[in-house]
Amino acid sequence: MANEAEPRGSVTEWAIRRGQDSDGTALIALIWACWSAYPGIKMDVDGEMPELRRLSTFYGSLGGTLWVAESGGRVTGMIAVHPLDPPTWEISHVYVEPSLHGSGLGHALLDAAERHAILAGAKRLALWSDTRFDRAHRFYEKRSYVRHGPIRVLNDISNSLEYGYAKPVDGVESLDIAAAGSALPRLAEIMIACVDDGASVGFLAPLAPDKARMFWRQAATEVGGGKRAIVAAWCDGVLIGTGTLDLAMAENQRHRAEVRKILVHPAGRRRGLGRQIMHALEDIAMEQGRSLLTVDARAGDPGEALYRAEHWQESGRIPDFARAADGTPHEAIVFWKRLA
Numbered sequence: 001m002a003n004e005a006e007p008r009g010s011v012t013e014w015a016i017r018r019g020q021d022s023d024g025t026a027l028i029a030l031i032w033a034c035w036s037a038y039p040g041i042k043m044d045v046d047g048e049m050p051e052l053r054r055l056s057t058f059y060g061s062l063g064g065t066l067w068v069a070e071s072g073g074r075v076t077g078m079i080a081v082h083p084l085d086p087p088t089w090e091i092s093h094v095y096v097e098p099s100l101h102g103s104g105l106g107h108a109l110l111d112a113a114e115r116h117a118i119l120a121g122a123k124r125l126a127l128w129s130d131t132r133f134d135r136a137h138r139f140y141e142k143r144s145y146v147r148h149g150p151i152r153v154l155n156d157i158s159n160s161l162e163y164g165y166a167k168p169v170d171g172v173e174s175l176d177i178a179a180a181g182s183a184l185p186r187l188a189e190i191m192i193a194c195v196d197d198g199a200s201v202g203f204l205a206p207l208a209p210d211k212a213r214m215f216w217r218q219a220a221t222e223v224g225g226g227k228r229a230i231v232a233a234w235c236d237g238v239l240i241g242t243g244t245l246d247l248a249m250a251e252n253q254r255h256r257a258e259v260r261k262i263l264v265h266p267a268g269r270r271r272g273l274g275r276q277i278m279h280a281l282e283d284i285a286m287e288q289g290r291s292l293l294t295v296d297a298r299a300g301d302p303g304e305a306l307y308r309a310e311h312w313q314e315s316g317r318i319p320d321f322a323r324a325a326d327g328t329p330h331e332a333i334v335f336w337k338r339l340a
């Protein structure tokens with residue numbers, strides 16, 4: 001669990017402190033240093049964002065907090081967080097001086113803001129990011145945020161369009177096609193870790209990142225076509241598990257769905273996430289009018305234990321169903337469950 005210790009980066013590179021209104025000029029320069037790397041972005045502080053001159057007071061009035069990072073006496077980073085629609089808190093003004101991109105300062109700032117919000121009761125974190133800031137998108141996706149909701153139009157002099165990103169601190173959520181697309185790198189990482197750990201989920205170890213991403217790209221496409229559902233599970237703000245439901249059944253089996261790929265990263269096992277993912281998939285199946293679920297699991301795997309713990313019925317065993325990485329064939333157990 002997070003502690004409310006004052007955030008601190010690498011002592012040699014930066015120190016993070018609360019922001020003050022007197023930082024205004026330095027913060028405006030920092031934001032411009034980041035924005036000017038992108039074509040078409042203009043800045044009119046007094047016309048469009050006068051709050052930048054008194055940002056600490058601005059966030060204080062919203063019940064939030066502003067932090068500033070300093071390196072060698074210069075302002076090199078900033079971040080703010082405030083309650084939006086409690087228990088949702090919004091992260092904003094995330095900027096790191098270009099010379100420090102990739103240094104870890106962005107992570108340190110986001111750690112500070114997330115920790116503060118969670119300790120203040122946040123259950124969900126949200127943010128907006130200009131559609132042009134592709135580097136920022138990769139950063140937020142690495143931090144387990146997924147695309148959320150429609151694109152926002154700012155109607156400003158830069159013609160800004162913004163993607164919404166969000167994540168629950170803990171819990172399981174269904175991913176639409178935009179969320180699934182943005183979660184793709186993280187879902188691939190989870191699958192690779194599970195396969196490396198010996199899971200029998202259709203791939204042999206070592207699973208190449210491109211192959212794993214290809215699987216999730218196809219899965220995201222199927223979400224868009226209504227053929228598949230994908231859920232993701234977060235624990236302490238980290239996307240750590242997933243599960244999918246195959247909805248594309250033959251026309252005489254539209255009352256059925258197939259559970260596939262319930263995966264919990266080995267670092268997150270035995271905390272109830274597999275169970276939560278399964279419950280979320282069952283809820284989706286019922287919403288889709290499905291009354292029967294089926295799945296197969298390798299005999300003796302944690303998956304078998306999970307399905308038995310959740311009272312699935314065993315219908316039988318199939319010998320030599322799949323092969324392990326060393327070529328050894330293994331048996332699978334077919335399970336089914338009726339939904340109320």
Ligand SMILES: CC(C)(COP(=O)(O)OP(=O)(O)OC[C@H]1O[C@@H](n2cnc3c(N)ncnc32)[C@H](O)[C@@H]1OP(=O)(O)O)[C@@H](O)C(=O)NCCC(=O)NCCS
Pocket residue numbers: 194199200201259260261262263264265268269270271272273274275276295296297301302303304305306307309
């Ligand atoms: C199967 C898997 C999803 C379980 O995830 P998890 O988050 O660890 O599961 P949970 O913590 O929700 O466990 C729920 C129950 O399942 C049973 N269970 C899960 N893993 C178990 C294990 N390794 N040994 C014994 N029982 C286990 C227990 O009854 C557990 O309840 P308990 O912890 O109160 O005793 C995870 O081990 C995994 O990702 N495995 C690799 C991928 C895989 O094989 N997926 C299934 C393919 S369809």
